[in-house]
Amino acid sequence: MGEDRMNGDGIEAGQIRTAVAGHERRRAWAEAEAVLGAVLGAPEVQRIGP
Numbered sequence: 001m002g003e004d005r006m007n008g009d010g011i012e013a014g015q016i017r018t019a020v021a022g023h024e025r026r027r028a029w030a031e032a033e034a035v036l037g038a039v040l041g042a043p044e045v046q047r048i049g050p
Contacts, residue, residue, distance in 0.1 A: 039045060
């Protein structure tokens, strides 16, 4: 019975790690998009243009 519990805990821990990693990736992308949006929206950048 102890072995089954360890396997269950291991699976749950893996799922938590996967969820945390996904959250970190989404947060990093959101932060990058916010920074890029701020930079591209800056008046100096808009004035220079493409």
